[in-house]
Amino acid sequence: MNVQTFPGIDVRELDVDVSPDVEALYRDGITARKGAFSEAWADRLGEDVNTAFEEAMGRPGGAVGRGPNRFYVEIHPEQIRGFTELVEHPWVRSLCAATLGPDYRIVELGFDVPLEGAVNQPWHRDFPVPDETRLERRLTSLAFNVTTVDTAEDMGPFEIALGTQWDDGPEFEHGMFPPKSHYARYQERAVRKYPRRGDISARTALTIHRGTTNHSTATRPVLVLGVDGPEANNGDRHDTAVTRAYWDGLPARVRRHLDCPVVDELTPMTQKHTIEGLVMGDA
Numbered sequence: 001m002n003v004q005t006f007p008g009i010d011v012r013e014l015d016v017d018v019s020p021d022v023e024a025l026y027r028d029g030i031t032a033r034k035g036a037f038s039e040a041w042a043d044r045l046g047e048d049v050n051t052a053f054e055e056a057m058g059r060p061g062g063a064v065g066r067g068p069n070r071f072y073v074e075i076h077p078e079q080i081r082g083f084t085e086l087v088e089h090p091w092v093r094s095l096c097a098a099t100l101g102p103d104y105r106i107v108e109l110g111f112d113v114p115l116e117g118a119v120n121q122p123w124h125r126d127f128p129v130p131d132e133t134r135l136e137r138r139l140t141s142l143a144f145n146v147t148t149v150d151t152a153e154d155m156g157p158f159e160i161a162l163g164t165q166w167d168d169g170p171e172f173e174h175g176m177f178p179p180k181s182h183y184a185r186y187q188e189r190a191v192r193k194y195p196r197r198g199d200i201s202a203r204t205a206l207t208i209h210r211g212t213t214n215h216s217t218a219t220r221p222v223l224v225l226g227v228d229g230p231e232a233n234n235g236d237r238h239d240t241a242v243t244r245a246y247w248d249g250l251p252a253r254v255r256r257h258l259d260c261p262v263v264d265e266l267t268p269m270t271q272k273h274t275i276e277g278l279v280m281g282d283a
Contacts, residue, residue, distance in 0.1 A: 111224060
């Protein structure tokens with residue numbers, strides 16, 4: 001996969017040559033940048049995520065379950081101090097442009113929190129395969145993950161079945177949940193990820209994956225940044241917004257890619273990004 005094959009993008013125009021990362025996305029479904037941020041930056045992110053999580057758990061609809069003792073919370077960019085640094089990181093910008101084209105859109109900001117007692121999720125993808133991927137073998141969205149803690153084996157690490165982003169068929173429930181008869185294939189391809197503070201990964205959310213059992217007493221919060229290409233419609237499931245004052249203070253090229261309403265006052269979000277089936281117990 002050559003970056004120069006993407007419309008409107010020349011590898012020489014990118015901040016970073018991400019050709020190997022684009023190749024990894026199409027081959028494995030995931031890639032990563034170790035040490036993209038400092039540990040101090042990740043610790044500040046962790047503080048902001050914890051504050052947002054406590055607030056969300058204290059009101060109805062503030063968090064959505066992703067299985068026992070596992071929650072997802074969508075937030076507004078203003079709720080984390082490092083938002084601009086995240087979306088302006090040269091690797092993030094370059095990978096978005098090379099994979100999705102120059103008109104990519106930032107449509108989601110949230111985080112997953114597996115608590116003590118979270119169990120194995122069923123193998124799944126986050127949404128059905130779009131036509132562009134099914135018919136043209138082309139990716140139209142990315143999900144960036146940023147851990148706020150150093151991940152250990154007993155903390156329920158993220159597990160992904162490499163190369164399964166192209167799997168599809170009528171037997172997939174809701175287009176997202178493969179039947180248990182497929183599980184042996186995913187287990188053979190499964191790789192567990194152990195990111196540390198400061199690392200960032202990017203994946204297509206179509207690659208079959210799951211959260212695993214958290215045997216520890218620690219939480220494992222992971223920030224999620226969702227980015228769409230022009231054809232994708234994942235933004236329809238999200239309610240990200242910014243205030244006018246915050247919008248006016250953003251760099252122009254961040255405003256160009258941030259696809260959300262500008263409001264006078266932020267409203268606490270009622271979560272609607274549910275994924276059928278993840279409320280089930282151990283798969």
